[in-house]
Amino acid sequence: MEQYALIMRHEDGGKVASPEQMESWMKQTMDWIGGIAAQNKFVGGTGLPFDDARVVHAGNMVTNGPFGDIKETIGGFITVKAESVEEAVEFAKGCPVLQGEGNTVEVRRIARDH
């Protein structure tokens, strides 16, 4: 069994959602993760808030951001167990982030020691 990271990318993370939309999005995400956990395939994961984010550049230059309004920001990731990349892709297909136009979930295998 391999582990895969499912990385959620937002086309426009700065979009302002209504509290109702946020509530619904939160529940959908929890159901998505709960469904994976119910198959005993969930490893871990987290959202990545934009507030207080920093980017460290070469030469140790530090800038604020990324801000949600730039293209292609990472909103969070989860790690799952899967027999194959196809199975991991099936998990990714259920991600509520994909309801947003232009959003993507990137599936990447996690390297192992052996």
Next chain:
Amino acid sequence: MEQQELIPHLFRTEFRKIVAVLGKHFGAGHLDVAEDLASDTFAAALETWPYRGIPANPTAWLYAVARNKALNYLRRNRHFTREVADQLKKDPDDFQESEIDLSEGNIRDSQLQMLFAVCHPAISVPAQVGLALRILCGFGIDEIATAFLTNKETVNKRLFRARETLRREQVAIEYPGEGEIESRLESVLTTLYLLFSEGYYSESREPVIREDLCAEAMRLTALLLEAGPANSPEANALFALMSFQASRLGARQNGSGELILYQDQDESLWDAALIAQGARYLNLASRGSRLSRYHLEAGIAYWHTIKEDTREKWENILYLYNLLLQVAYSPVAALNRTYAFSKIHGKEAAIREAERLKLSGNPYYFTLLGELHSGLDDEKARMHFEKALELARTEADRRVIQQRLGIRK
């Protein structure tokens, strides 16, 4: 009270106290001696009382006899006394004459310390549960074998190995130190949780419900909560969970011991005092930042104390199962989560979720699928219930499925 009732009653309440105190006195390496002396004490009662009458205070009589037997044993077995004294770093002569304290306070402390010793991580979890039943609940080997659907030899072997481990690891019968309490408490809570669950609903043994196991688990958990440092949020959450679940024990079986499913239970038989107790302890558990599996399960159990089928109830249950599965996966939690999912998202969506669970060896998986297909495709529902019937391991489960199939026996 008749003698036939008195002895089993005293055995239930006093055997474990004598074992705990003597075990504590001799050290964890000599639990077998403590058990033998406690058994001898009851044998002495049986030899004496029928002829001389039952003493005015039978408990005090038992304690006095146990104390004498222990002191005699120490005098007669010099080798044993030296060994014990040496292990406990005491002078053999002093130790031989030292007071065996059967006061209420020392009994409670000894039992609590014994609970931590018995749940030592070096001992396998099934052996921890078995040892707890023997040493802390005074269960006989037969009873433990019945409770875990195994034979006496297996139980004896398991307990023997566990006692050997206590000896080899030189586990002290004491309260774990500050730095250790958290990790040690975790295995104590696991054992208490398993003990309760085994009594609340067994998937593999008849009768499927054993209230005595639940009561013992609750008694030990209450004992744990009385002690300062072990009174953690997790322990409170576990006690809340037990209280909520136990509130329905009286409503889960009919007069002939048949299981009554949740939706068919008479909620006026639910124990309101236990529900209130659960709420009180869940409140006490709500400190700290860690959301343990016991918190989540207690939360789920709380929502089940509200019979009315509201969207709010099932949304909360689904939310809690989603979290529970992330901290503690189990097939039964996965199936229950899917049932809650159906209450919010409908049966078709839940069937898709269920089919991903890959639990095709589990009878409850097919019961769930049967339930979800009912009303959508009754032929499919019937096929799933039949498959469940084939896989069911207890008569109680079979009867429930037969009812769903409309088969009356």
